Structure formats: structure tokens, C-alpha cells
Amino acid sequence: MSPRQPLLMDCDTGVDDALALLYLLRTPGVDLRAVTTVAGNTDAAQAARNALQVLELDGRTDIPVAQGADTTLRGDIPEYATHVHGDNGLGNVRLPEPTAPIAAPDAADLIIATAREAAGELAIVATAPLTNLALALEREPELPAMVRTLTVMGGAVHHPGNITPVAEANIGNDPEAAHRVLAAGWRDLTIVPLDVTMRERLTEELRQELLADGSPVARFAGEILDLYFAFHAKVAFPARGSACHDPLAAAIAAGEVTPLLAPELHVTVETGDGPARGALIADTRGIHLGYPPHPDANARVVLETDGTFPARLVERLCRRDGAR
Numbered sequence: 001m002s003p004r005q006p007l008l009m010d011c012d013t014g015v016d017d018a019l020a021l022l023y024l025l026r027t028p029g030v031d032l033r034a035v036t037t038v039a040g041n042t043d044a045a046q047a048a049r050n051a052l053q054v055l056e057l058d059g060r061t062d063i064p065v066a067q068g069a070d071t072t073l074r075g076d077i078p079e080y081a082t083h084v085h086g087d088n089g090l091g092n093v094r095l096p097e098p099t100a101p102i103a104a105p106d107a108a109d110l111i112i113a114t115a116r117e118a119a120g121e122l123a124i125v126a127t128a129p130l131t132n133l134a135l136a137l138e139r140e141p142e143l144p145a146m147v148r149t150l151t152v153m154g155g156a157v158h159h160p161g162n163i164t165p166v167a168e169a170n171i172g173n174d175p176e177a178a179h180r181v182l183a184a185g186w187r188d189l190t191i192v193p194l195d196v197t198m199r200e201r202l203t204e205e206l207r208q209e210l211l212a213d214g215s216p217v218a219r220f221a222g223e224i225l226d227l228y229f230a231f232h233a234k235v236a237f238p239a240r241g242s243a244c245h246d247p248l249a250a251a252i253a254a255g256e257v258t259p260l261l262a263p264e265l266h267v268t269v270e271t272g273d274g275p276a277r278g279a280l281i282a283d284t285r286g287i288h289l290g291y292p293p294h295p296d297a298n299a300r301v302v303l304e305t306d307g308t309f310p311a312r313l314v315e316r317l318c319r320r321d322g323a324r
Ligand code: BDR
Pocket: 014, 015, 016, 017, 041, 081, 084, 127, 128, 153, 162, 168, 169, 170, 245, 246
């Protein structure tokens, strides 16, 4: 049996981050070593508390959860997405108070320590603004060489943004951090943008399967999707349902979703104060205009997946999957 993939998730524990966490816990090939949180959907403390509660719901009190940055690199407080994820980040669904405390090191230190301990084998999946990773890079410039893969849910390539016409929330909420992190020279960097996460759709039928399952994890997943679906109904989702952002990135990081199209591209982030602030700029001229490959390609950018992941996610969270 091949050893399980050690993995750290850096998140802003909203509805889809929570589903991604539960998915990773239920994925036999993954060894979730640590969770770090940052301001985004909620503040970093609430995100840490949410992560602890979600882990505990699945019986895990052994995974350290560290709290990270509450402001962006330039000191702004992000506009929390309570209209998408509810006042508590978990669709206003209440879980018992966590019994485990927030870990002592801050998020950036826990990222560095976890990478060291995994001796070059750690996979990181970042489903939130990249502030913690930028701070970790400041403290440990060798981090990119110490990490096996980094998978980032963020950006919009051919798709419009979701917080401005061109900026997606995770990149747009801290463009300076994203700019530094993407340019840091990772061994294997994958970007999972809105282009694919908006097309992998969780449906009301799948939500009903979760609710009908009867296990606490599946029921919780179904319940938190209620408010999330209500938000998506306002933004171009004709049938009741939602995008599947963070779980898709988690599945790609875990090697459980193989993209249909994922070219190696040069990516950077606009950090100016104009209307394009926070845009991910991916040089797609190679795929559209036949330009030669970019000599400085720094990421694999996922542009197509087959749309079947949400059903597999739901199966994994339901008791009948047999994982628990
Ligand atoms: C991303 O922004 C957050 O609101 C979600 O959790 C996801 O990580 C989508 O743009």
C-alpha cells in the first residue's frame, strides 16, 4: 500500500471549505496533518473555531488548527462573505463548541513546521486568501522547495470574477499576497479557478441525498448548503444548487480528480489600484493563438473538468460510502 499523502489545508472556513475538510477526512489516501485559517469568508478566529467544530463532528480532535492573518498584507480587513456563508461562516448552522483548543503556533509557523516534518512530501491546498502562505514565505524563503505540491482555489481565467468583474475572492481579497505566493517558485503549483469550480455543480437532489443519509456529517453538509444555495439562486444559477469551489481543489490536490485540460501557464496577479486589482492574469496565448510555450510558466491551470465530482463528494460524505 502506498503511504497516505500528508496534506495541510489553509482555509477561511466557510460552507465550501467545510465540505472540503470533511471530504479530505473521508479520503483514504490523504493524511490531513494540519489546518490553518485566515480572514476571508469570516475572521480568522471564527474560521479556526469552525474548522475545529467541523473536524470534531467527524470525530477528529487530533489535527492541529492554527489561526492566521486577520488582515491582508497591506493591513486591510477583508469584507467577510456573510451573505454567502452566513453570519458564522457555516450557513448559520450551529455545531457544539469545540473541545480542542486552537493550536499554539500561528498559521504561518504551523505551515512551516508541517512542511519540515513531512520532509518534502507535504501537499498544501489553499482555499482562501493567500496571506498565511505569503507570511510563511517571508519567514522561510525555502518553503517552495520544501513542499511537494501547492493547489490554490482561486482566480478567474476566461470566467468573470466574483467580487469584481475580474477578481475572484481568494486572489482579490489579498492581491499582494497572491502575487508573492504565485511567483515564489513552487515545485508543483496548480490553480483551480472559477472556470471549473462554477461548472461542477452541487444540486438540490444531491443535497437531499445528504439530508436523507442520516449520519451527522452528511446531515450537517446538507444543512449548510441550504443558505449557500439561496445565495447562488441570486447569481446565475437557474436551478437550486451551487458551485463546488473548495472541495474540487481538495480533490485535485488529493489526486482524485484528473483535469481534462490543465495547461502549464505563466500566471501573475494585478496589484494596482485600478479596476483590474486582484485579477489573475494567466497567459493563455499559447492555447488560443498558438504561441510557443511561455518560458516562465509557473503553474498548471485547470480549465476543464468533467462535472462529475459533486456526486462523488456527496457519496464520500454519506454513511453508505463505508468510510466511517
Ligand atoms: C472562494 O471564495 C470563498 O468564498 C469560497 O470559500 C471559495 O474559497 C470562491 O471564490
